[in-house]
Amino acid sequence: MTSETAQAPQDSDQNNEQNNAPIEDKKAIYRELTWQGLWKNNPGIVQLLGLCPLLAVTNTVTNALGLAIATLFVLVGSNTLVSLIRHHVPKAIRIPIFVMIIASLVTCVQLLMNAFTYELYLSLGIFIPLIVTNCIIIGRAEAFASKNNVKHAAFDGLMMGVGFSGVLLALGAIREILAQGTLFDGVETLLGDWASGLTITLYHTDTSFLLAALPPGAFIVMGLIIAFKNAIDHRLDNKK
């Protein structure tokens, strides 16, 4: 598959050309960004970026959802800010500046989660501050946001974030079902007490399938999801 470094500059070049063209088709750009973020260049299963949090916190859907929302927020925020200041940043020191913007946003998220979803904050632990080092965020800032206008950058951040969240949630759901037979266990720590009814118990077991909750299970399920995605692509190619 295409790698981040190979794909992203091409994207932005294409988009720049499209921007320069006299507003040929605005919708096409957004459609392309959506397609890239959600499927073709999905940060989770195609670019394989941000694997550390992806594999570490997806033992339940709730944890996955918490991290997904946090990452999504940071990604949209950083893309917007980086795009806003893109003409004022000297090339030589752009990376430190991007990192500072991202770090500030992550600090905001961390404080917010500490204040409003304390239990989830505890269960995600080190992986909230680690969003700073998530390659997806710095990657999109460098490859896309620093070269495109604010609207496109924010939309790209949103789509990349949603794509990443989709993978997080799928992984979290599969692992939680395998390990505990439930879905949305502990969701009240994220959404408040009203949500405690959302927990779905699919089956009850005395002996949980521990492997699915452990890191090796994350790698195996992740591999299966990637294989599934490739199989679909393959089938679509064959049809053409």
Add this chain to the structure above:
Amino acid sequence: MAFINASSPHQRTYRSTTQIMLWVMACLIPGIAIQSYFFGFANLIQISIAVIVALLAEAIILKIRKRPIINTLKDGSALVTGILIAIAIPPLAPWWVAVIGTLFAIIFVKQLYGGLGQNIFNPAMAAYVLLLISFPVQMTTWLPMESLHPFSISFMDQLNAVFTGHTLDGYTVSQLTVSIDGLTMATPLDTVKNSLKAGLTTTEIFDSAIFNASSSQAILWVNIGFLIGGAVLLAKRIILWMIPISFLAGVTIFSFIAYAYQPDLNGSPMFHLFSGATMLGAFFILTDPVSAATTVKGRIIFGLLIAFLMVLIRNVGGYPDAIAFAVLLGNMCVPLIDYYTQPKVYGGRA
């Protein structure tokens, strides 16, 4: 007149994969027989479950991959994998333990890598590790040997226990693990590990009632059974001497070093050689032609490496038996070992 110019060797015995696998299965018989004698026929039930699941899983995956089904099944490699998994599982473990393990071994460890000859890891051991990590309780409830049972357990009892978790009289498997002295049964390696944690020395442990209830005698005999089978495999040249000999020598040396250093805290070489799955591992698992090293020097290094890891994990690690972990770690090193031990071609440059 045409002379056929072929290089040596000129006389060869040709064995197909099927023949090799049949020999392996035949040589497993003494060990399995002794294990069933001491721990009950449930062992054979587990073997049948694992074998059926292994063949079905292999057939289904081959169907999906559009490969020849009957010819591949005939090679018997799936059968051997199933049998090895079943031997490693406690006889009265629930049926789904064997099913999950075998499915994982065949589908994930073997076929997803490309089938026989392509897998990096030993399927049986990868499955064992998966089961041990996922279901620690089921995977460590070994029954006391039959003569130490407080109740007699018939074949039907065992069949029932495997499929429902209860004997016909309603005893649960965990009740059955209590031996005639009222001591909860564990394997010898388990007992040593737990007693060492409790502050006993090895001499005290080997004299204690718990250790004698832990069917150390039975495990010793099972190991001897696999040793006999392994010796036949060696004599028939199904497996070569390098891996088993270097592994057993390694176990002796490394466990002796630990034993000489702290005899109170480490088992003796004899204990390590004849407990757990040492002999099964030495002759039947390490020698898997697919996932083991292939050069002569490489095989010796491979055996020694696994021996070292096994003694290390047994003495210091958290899990009682270590063959499976050591084999998987050894499998990971195989490409590296093979790369650095390639023999030089005669006349070629170093």
